[in-house]
Amino acid sequence: TTSAATVTITGAAGQIGYATVFRAAAGALLGSETPVRLRLLEIPEAVRAAEGVAMELLDGAMPLLESVDVFDDPTAAFDGAEVGLLIGARPRSKGMERADLLSANASIFSVQGRAINEAAAPAFRAVVVGNPANTNALIAASHAPDVPAERFTALTRLDHHRAEAQLAIACGVSVNDVDGVAIWGNHSTSQYVDLTRATVRGRPAEEVLLEHGHDRRWIDEFFIPKVAKRGAEIIEVRGGSSVASAAHATLRHIRTWLRGTPEGSWASMAVPSTGIHGVPEGVVCSFPVTCSQGRYTIVEPWAIADFSRARIDRSVAELLAEREAVEALDLL
Numbered sequence: 001t002t003s004a005a006t007v008t009i010t011g012a013a014g015q016i017g018y019a020t021v022f023r024a025a026a027g028a029l030l031g032s033e034t035p036v037r038l039r040l041l042e043i044p045e046a047v048r049a050a051e052g053v054a055m056e057l058l059d060g061a062m063p064l065l066e067s068v069d070v071f072d073d074p075t076a077a078f079d080g081a082e083v084g085l086l087i088g089a090r091p092r093s094k095g096m097e098r099a100d101l102l103s104a105n106a107s108i109f110s111v112q113g114r115a116i117n118e119a120a121a122p123a124f125r126a127v128v129v130g131n132p133a134n135t136n137a138l139i140a141a142s143h144a145p146d147v148p149a150e151r152f153t154a155l156t157r158l159d160h161h162r163a164e165a166q167l168a169i170a171c172g173v174s175v176n177d178v179d180g181v182a183i184w185g186n187h188s189t190s191q192y193v194d195l196t197r198a199t200v201r202g203r204p205a206e207e208v209l210l211e212h213g214h215d216r217r218w219i220d221e222f223f224i225p226k227v228a229k230r231g232a233e234i235i236e237v238r239g240g241s242s243v244a245s246a247a248h249a250t251l252r253h254i255r256t257w258l259r260g261t262p263e264g265s266w267a268s269m270a271v272p273s274t275g276i277h278g279v280p281e282g283v284v285c286s287f288p289v290t291c292s293q294g295r296y297t298i299v300e301p302w303a304i305a306d307f308s309r310a311r312i313d314r315s316v317a318e319l320l321a322e323r324e325a326v327e328a329l330d331l332l
């Protein structure tokens with residue numbers, strides 16, 4: 001075993017948090033060699049529930065779980081944190097305007113950004129799950145001036161997994177046979193699910209889809225909306241939002257970042273743009289990325305087809321509007 005790592009999980013008493021903490025304590029985040037110290041952050045009203053979660057973790061007698069502590073103070077919660085899973089967020093309540101949602105979350109993520117700046121370990125890395133995830137990551141980064149902004153990322157791995165699974169189903173193959181899907185833009189229904197570089201058993205996915213009777217129009221009118229609206233479909237069928245699949249994607253996001261992507265393959269992560277691919281610098285946008293030795297690299301630009309370009313631009317426009325809205329509220 002290696003030395004223990006400190007992981008701070010916010011919203012730990014919520015649904016995704018509950019599903020995440022157990023697997024993080026069982027090795028799914030950092031591997032079965034690395035013991036973990038979990039620090040759970042909750043709002044005061046949910047601290048008691050988080051203590052219940054901590055009790056259950058103890059009841060698991062989990063060999064890799066070195067300690068578990070519960071906090072309602074962000075600075076204490078992020079003390080020494082090497083990994084932050086920022087899951088907790090203010091949900092949209094009935095009658096709440098978009099600006100109210102942005103501002104409620106901007107206050108949460110600005111406080112957490114400052115706490116991270118003050119207390120986290122130098123190696124700190126974060127994935128934001130709580131929505132609006134991309135903009136929340138931007139806000140946290142802007143309040144943590146001493147932490148490199150590229151350490152604040154947001155989750156689009158669930159969208160990436162959904163695209164892989166749906167592509168495999170459409171081609172009648174296993175997910176192990178598909179590769180190269182990419183999610184661009186915002187973690188919202190404006191996201192662009194890109195199959196132009198995807199492969200099925202090493203062949204261009206669009207070619208294989210065509211053999212199954214699915215043309216470019218099917219990709220546009222059926223496949224892309226299917227992936228983008230999968231969350232709503234889960235709510236309708238399961239009677240509740242995606243929880244275990246979101247927790248799984250959160251764990252995979254960090255694991256890939258730390259452990260790397262397989263040679264020739266990539267994952268999707270929302271990361272601050274370097275100005276690459278025509279996306280304005282600083283905007284937290286989903287890109288295909290390769291990871292190696294704890295660093296991610298946005299894949300080099302390729303000749304993006306016009307129809308892809310328009311869709312990427314549309315989602316980026318939404319991100320820019322969110323950024324302007326928080327700027328207008330003086331929260332950046």
Ligand code: NDP
Pocket residue numbers: 010011012013014015016017041042043046087088089090091092108129130131133158231241242243246
């Ligand atoms: P969930 O655990 O179901 O969801 C948590 C967040 O993840 C929401 O913002 C949700 O967005 C988001 N999310 C992102 N991607 C997905 C996805 N693909 N599917 C589903 N959700 C997704 O919410 P709960 O209400 O159960 O739990 C939230 C917890 O956070 C509560 O315990 C609350 O007390 C806590 N909290 C903690 C804070 C803190 O630690 N400072 C601050 C605020 C809240 P969406 O709403 O759009 O589905």
